[in-house]
Amino acid sequence: MAITLGELADHVDCELRGSRETVIDSVATFSGAGPNAITFLSNAAYKPQLPDTRAAAVILKPADADDCPVAALLHDDPYACYARVASLIYPAPSHQPGVHPSAFVSDDAKVSGSAYIGPNAVVEDNAVIEDRCEIGPGSYVGPGCVIGAGTRLKANVTFVRAVTIGERGLIHPGAVVGGDGFGNAMTPNGWVKVPQVGGVRIGDDVEIGCNATVDCGAIEDTVIGNGVRLDNLVMIAHNCRIGDHTAMAAYTGIAGSTTIGARCLFAGKSGAVGHVTICDDVVVTGKTMVTKDIDQPGPYASSFAAEPAKEWAKNVARVRRLGKLFDRVSKLEKDKS
Numbered sequence: 514m515a516i517t518l519g520e521l522a523d524h525v526d527c528e529l530r531g532s533r534e535t536v537i538d539s540v541a542t543f544s545g546a547g548p549n550a551i552t553f554l555s556n557a558a559y560k561p562q563l564p565d566t567r568a569a570a571v572i573l574k575p576a577d578a579d580d581c582p583v584a585a586l587l588h589d590d591p592y593a594c595y596a597r598v599a600s601l602i603y604p605a606p607s608h609q610p611g612v613h614p615s616a617f618v619s620d621d622a623k624v625s626g627s628a629y630i631g632p633n634a635v636v637e638d639n640a641v642i643e644d645r646c647e648i649g650p651g652s653y654v655g656p657g658c659v660i661g662a663g664t665r666l667k668a669n670v671t672f673v674r675a676v677t678i679g680e681r682g683l684i685h686p687g688a689v690v691g692g693d694g695f696g697n698a699m700t701p702n703g704w705v706k707v708p709q710v711g712g713v714r715i716g717d718d719v720e721i722g723c724n725a726t727v728d729c730g731a732i733e734d735t736v737i738g739n740g741v742r743l744d745n746l747v748m749i750a751h752n753c754r755i756g757d758h759t760a761m762a763a764y765t766g767i768a769g770s771t772t773i774g775a776r777c778l779f780a781g782k783s784g785a786v787g788h789v790t791i792c793d794d795v796v797v798t799g800k801t802m803v804t805k806d807i808d809q810p811g812p813y814a815s816s817f818a819a820e821p822a823k824e825w826a827k828n829v830a831r832v833r834r835l836g837k838l839f840d841r842v843s844k845l846e847k848d849k850s
Contacts, residue, residue, distance in 0.1 A: 514538070514602055518570055518584055521551075525597045528575070531584020535569050540599050543568070551586075551602075553595040572598065605665070608647055622654075631668075643680075655691065661717065675712030675729065679739070682715065687724040690715070694728035694735075694751025694769060707731065709751060716740070716757065722747065731769070738775065756793065 519533025541550035543559055546568035553572035554563060563571065563580055570584040572591045588594035608629040612618055616630045621638040624630065628642045631650040636642060640658045647665040648654060655674040660666070664682035672678075673691035684690070696707030711730020716739035721727070725743050728751040729735060735749065738757035748766040749755065755767075756775035766784040767773070773785070774793035785791065785803040794810035797803060801815045820828075 514604060515549075516601060518551075518586070521598055521601065522586055524601055525586070525588070525594055527572075527586040527588050527594060529584070529586055530578060530581075531570060535584055537569055537602065540595070540602060541568060551598060553591045553598075555590075555592040555595070613650075616648075625662075649686075657712075658691075673729065675734075676715070677712065678715040678719065679717035681718050683720045685721065685723040685725075685745070688721045688726070689724075690721070690727045691729045692726060694731055696731050696751065711735065711752065713737070719743075722763070725749075728769075744781075750787070762799075 515536050515538040517533060518529055518531060518535045518537060521537060522529035536549055537551045539550045541547065541552050543552055543562040543566050546552050546566055548567065548569055550568050551570045551572065552566065552568045554560060554577060564582055566583060568583060570586060571581050572586045572588060572594050573581060574589060574591060575587045578585050578587055586594065610627045610629055612630040613632045615632045616634040618624055618630060618636040619638045622636045622640040624636065624642040625644045625646065627644045628646040630636060630648045633650055634648045634652045636648065636654045637656045639656055640654045642648065642654065642660050643662040645663045646660045649666050649668040649670065651669040652666045653671045654660060655672055657675045658672045659677040661678055661680040661682065663680050664678055666684045668686045670684045670686065671689045676691040691713045693709040696709055697704045698707055709729050709731050711732050711734045713727055713729050713735045715737040718740045719737055721743045722745035724745055725747040727735060727737065727749040730752045733752060735752055736754045738755055740758040741755050742760040744761060744763040746763050747761045750767060750769040752770040753767050754772045756773055756777065758775055759773055759777040761779040762781040764782040765779045768785060768787035770788045771785045772790045774791055774795065776793055777791060777795045779797045780799040782800045783797045789803060789806050791803060791807045792810060795807050796812040798812060798814040799816065801813060803813065807813060
């Protein structure tokens with residue numbers, strides 16, 4: 514969508530240096546920007562590209578304004594500002610309200626007249642679809658699910674049963690919410706499945722990525738707080754509680770009955786074992802596994818960066834000898850005493 518710089522500045526509450534009448538119709542990188550594109554500078558590593566930009570305008574911090582050869586939107590957080598600008602230029606596609614002829618909606622479901630139910634979607638008994646919701650093609654809203662106002666389920670999303678999600682959610686293709694957790698009891702004759710009878714409660718403004726899974730509770734509900742971001746292929750097991758505005762990158766896995774605080778960040782392939790509690794404002798680095806409670810905010814790491822295979826083999830051999838080395842040192846200390 515084409516929009517003037519003046520309109521953008523007004524919408525995102527930025528100071529504008531340059532003509533209000535300049536038309537912007539796209540976003541771009543520094544290297545790919547054309548004469549009607551806007552870009553942003555939030556990483557100092559890209560500042561050398563600023564003098565040569567061909568963009569119509571750049572979003573940047575006030576301290577960098579004098580180095581910008583084109584129009585500028587000034588903001589203390591250029592990346593967050595860019596996110597809002599991009600949303601204005603590329604508004605989310607919307608559908609006309611109504612139910613597609615190929616969709617199935619139970620007579621016992623409650624569907625707002627302003628909602629959209631796409632092709633081959635299914636809405637089961639006692640489900641509630643509130644105002645301005647969009648249920649994408651092939652999606653399934655199971656019995657007793659409640660979809661809050663303005664929430665969008667993209668294609669082939671599955672809400673199994675007893676899932677409640679708040680307003681303005683965004684669930685990407687292939688996500689499954691409310692499936693059974695891994696509940697099994699071992700007996701002399703093999704495994705006995707433990708019924709999973711809880712549901713899932715999700716707050717407002719939550720985004721769940723492609724093929725992510727959030728299991729229902731075993732007895733009580735699994736809970737996802739407001740503003741949470743789950744990347745593609747994230748796994749949240751039964752009875753977890755995820756605090757407001759926590760974010761998890763791809764391949765993160767959280768085992769059952771784990772409680773995670775607000776504003777935590779989990780990098781790719783990180784995770785937590787079951788039944789641990791993690792306080793607010795914790796950062797878990799890539800491939801790190803949390804195995805015990807964390808009660809102090811800050812970054813936590815447990816994995817090693819890649820190195821040449823020969824060096825890695827040497828270090829592994831040394832680690833395997835640590836037990837014997839410890840015993841020798843302990844004996845020497847005893848002998849000295």
